Amino acid sequence: MRGMLAVLKSDVDDILRSKGFLIIAIILGVVTIGAAVGINIPLSRWLNHGLPWNKAKPLLELFMGLAVNYMPLIVLYTFMATWATDPIAREKARGTLESLLATPLTAKAVWMGKSLAIFLPAYIISILSTLVVVLAMNFASILPATGHFVLPLPTAVTGFLFLPLLMFALISLGVLVSFITNPVIGQTIIIFIGVVLLNLVGQVGGRIIWLLPSWDYAFYNLAGAALLGTVALRISSSLTKEKIVLSSKGRWAQ
Numbered sequence: 001m002r003g004m005l006a007v008l009k010s011d012v013d014d015i016l017r018s019k020g021f022l023i024i025a026i027i028l029g030v031v032t033i034g035a036a037v038g039i040n041i042p043l044s045r046w047l048n049h050g051l052p053w054n055k056a057k058p059l060l061e062l063f064m065g066l067a068v069n070y071m072p073l074i075v076l077y078t079f080m081a082t083w084a085t086d087p088i089a090r091e092k093a094r095g096t097l098e099s100l101l102a103t104p105l106t107a108k109a110v111w112m113g114k115s116l117a118i119f120l121p122a123y124i125i126s127i128l129s130t131l132v133v134v135l136a137m138n139f140a141s142i143l144p145a146t147g148h149f150v151l152p153l154p155t156a157v158t159g160f161l162f163l164p165l166l167m168f169a170l171i172s173l174g175v176l177v178s179f180i181t182n183p184v185i186g187q188t189i190i191i192f193i194g195v196v197l198l199n200l201v202g203q204v205g206g207r208i209i210w211l212l213p214s215w216d217y218a219f220y221n222l223a224g225a226a227l228l229g230t231v232a233l234r235i236s237s238s239l240t241k242e243k244i245v246l247s248s249k250g251r252w253a254q
Helices: 004-017 019-047 053-083 086-094 096-101 107-146 153-180 183-207 215-236 241-247
Strands: none
Touching: 004 019, 004 107, 019 053, 019 107, 053 086, 053 107, 053 153, 053 183, 086 096, 086 153, 086 183, 096 107, 096 241, 107 153, 107 241, 153 183, 153 215, 153 241
């Protein structure tokens, strides 16, 4: 898609230079440190009871699964809620998006460039935050007590790859809907699905202990990414500059 990289670079620069990014980075840093410290306190106390490895392993894998799922979700959801809809609404209202579309850039290149600009900084921060929590849990509590490093391969694949793919598909869908309709609709989709995912992790961790660290759960996330991605691609087949410009003339933009 011609011009996608130019949009990506411009939007990433805007995000990184914004005060909002600095505030969110500080908040996420505090959340990461708080999670690393907060999880280790009860975890260390629990491991001090001297449970045999075969009994401790399933629960440790569950705790790790919760941490590795929640950290990317929190980071990516925060970026989505901040940059996937409101900035697009402002660009529509000010005519910035219309001016961008007057260039040789294609509508799909603008859509994908803006989606990637939101996702990539969030993905990098989510990887760093998750690694901090994983390493803190293992080196501060699990390794000293059990002699084992706990990070099941399915959990790692879910947290570092499949779940971010799912969130990227959601970001792309939210940005696309914001392009062609009222951005409030895109925001509603993002918030609703994001909250469902956050609750789903908790429900699975609390009720189906074996599922969270399994390959089944990993592939559920991949299937969700494929589903949302397919929906976004189907909708994007009718994406045109004219449709985006016309959506900018709605009453909400007045």
